[in-house]
Amino acid sequence: xxxxxxxTTPSFDPRIAQMLAYFQANLARPLxxxxxxxxxxxxxxxxxxxxxxxxxxxDIEAGGVPVRLYRPAGEGPWPLHVYxxxxxxxxxxxxxxxxxxxxxxxSGSLVASVEYRLAPEHPFPAGVEDSYxxxxxxxxxxxxxxxxxxxxxxxxxxxxxxxxxVVALMxxxxxxxxxxxxxxxxxxxxxxxxxxxxxxxxxGHDTTxxxxxxxxxLYLPDMPSRAHPYAxxxxxxxxxxxAPAYVMNAEFDPRRDECEAYVARLQDAGTPAVTxxxxxxxxxxxTLKDWPPAQAWEAxxxxxxxxxxxxxxxxxxxxxxxxxxxxxxxx
Numbered sequence: 001x002x003x004x005x006x007x008t009t010p011s012f013d014p015r016i017a018q019m020l021a022y023f024q025a026n027l028a029r030p031l032x033x034x035x036x037x038x039x040x041x042x043x044x045x046x047x048x049x050x051x052x053x054x055x056x057x058x059d060i061e062a063g064g065v066p067v068r069l070y071r072p073a074g075e076g077p078w079p080l081h082v083y084x085x086x087x088x089x090x091x092x093x094x095x096x097x098x099x100x101x102x103x104x105x106x107s108g109s110l111v112a113s114v115e116y117r118l119a120p121e122h123p124f125p126a127g128v129e130d131s132y133x134x135x136x137x138x139x140x141x142x143x144x145x146x147x148x149x150x151x152x153x154x155x156x157x158x159x160x161x162x163x164x165x166v167v168a169l170m171x172x173x174x175x176x177x178x179x180x181x182x183x184x185x186x187x188x189x190x191x192x193x194x195x196x197x198x199x200x201x202x203x204g205h206d207t208t209x210x211x212x213x214x215x216x217x218l219y220l221p222d223m224p225s226r227a228h229p230y231a232x233x234x235x236x237x238x239x240x241x242x243a244p245a246y247v248m249n250a251e252f253d254p255r256r257d258e259c260e261a262y263v264a265r266l267q268d269a270g271t272p273a274v275t276x277x278x279x280x281x282x283x284x285x286x287t288l289k290d291w292p293p294a295q296a297w298e299a300x301x302x303x304x305x306x307x308x309x310x311x312x313x314x315x316x317x318x319x320x321x322x323x324x325x326x327x328x329x330x331x
Contacts, residue, residue: 009203010203010252012282015285015288015291016204016288019282019285020204020206020282023206023207026039027207027208031211036091036120039090043087044091048097048098048099048287048289050097050098051101052101052102052105053105054105055070055073055104056071057069057097058071062134062140063130063137063140065131065133065134065137066094066114067094067114067134067137068094068095068100068112068113070103070110071104072104072110073105075146076110076145076148077142077146077148078108078109078110078147079107079108079152079180080110080112080138080142080149081103081104081112081153081155081183082112082114082131082135082138082152082154082155083096083103083155084116084155084161084163085113085114085156086158086159087118087158088219089119089127089215089218090120090215092118092160094113094114096113098289099287103298103302106299106302106303106305107305107309108306109305109306110146110147112134112138114131117130119218120219120221123219123220124221124228125231127163128163128166128167131163132170132171132174135152135154135171135177136176148313150312150313151180151308151309152177152178152180152312153179153181153182153243153308153309154167154168154171154181154243155181155183155184155185155305156183156184156185157185157186157187161184161186162188162231164183164184164187165187165262166230168242169229171243172241180309180312180317181246181304181305181312182242182243182244182245182246183245183301183304184248185248185286186283186286187259189233189234189258189261190234190235190258191216191219191226191227191231193216195254196257197255197256197258198212203252205253205254205283206253206284207254209254234261234262234265238269239266239271240270242269243271244272244318244319245263245323246273246274246323246326247262247263247273247275248278248286248297248300249275249277250278250286252281252283267320272317272323274323274324274326274327276300276327278293278297280293281293286298300326300328303326304323304326307326
């Protein structure tokens with residue numbers, strides 16, 4: 001990304017400019033429940049669906065929830081990475097054969113992508129409860145699935161990043177399986193959308209505050225629920241004792257502010273956490289196939305996950321210093 005003559009207006013890579021134009025076109029379409037089938041169909045097109053060499057995919061059920069497993073080559077038991085897809089709580093699916101099979105191969109993890117229920121048919125807290133149930137169900141089947149229960153991590157992107165952060169809270173609150181890492185990518189941690197970034201639309205933002213709140217309304221029909229810790233983990237009264245967090249943000253994503261605030265609160269509570277902002281990215285641009293900055297994003301996330309697995313298998317919890325050492329120098 002280069003800056004134009006006007007320092008306030010970034011000059012984006014052509015692929016990013018095309019993505020932003022697509023976002024703007026979607027803003028012109030009403031976001032009504034009756035339009036969701038067509039929106040979901042558009043969201044599902046153009047997926048990167050080729051399995052990485054040596055990785056196999058299998059559909060199972062865990063905790064009563066459908067899960068797609070990506071199993072790396074070799075013999076288990078493998079670390080388990082529970083992945084929660086994005087889609088604004090109303091779109092998306094567990095199947096992401098290209099990126100998740102590469103994650104399995106690069107990190108040496110059994111990656112489990114959860115097919116949680118979507119809003120508005122299933123509003124809060126259905127989807128996140130599904131995600132937690134799937135985690136518990138996978139651990140219960142550890143022997144049959146070849147899972148190393150001392151190396152369990154959770155991750156997700158966008159709304160799935162929100163779910164991953166909430167699942168980490170649930171695991172602590174409910175005395176569930178100990179998590180070695182939460183890997184949050186372009187996550188939403190504040191569904192009230194109260195940060196300055198949301199209230200001030202800037203070039204590079206994927207949506208407006210009003211449009212995003214319209215999507216949140218489909219997931220959280222009543223206003224008070226938006227600030228519930230299992231909806232907005234930023235507002236959890238106590239963030240101590242959570243899994244270490246590596247939080248990856250896009251430079252031009254309005255969610256960046258709330259993620260940085262979340263990491264600050266984790267650090268204040270004594271939970272190891274770092275935030276990492278990748279230059280030139282907008283919300284979702286890390287999914288662009290064959291774009292070098294997107295490839296770098298994917299490689300970094302998978303490298304962090306591999307490091308979390310190695311530390312967990314060695315019986316050594318990650319520290320903030322460990323996480324900082326995984327953060328590359330600024331671009």
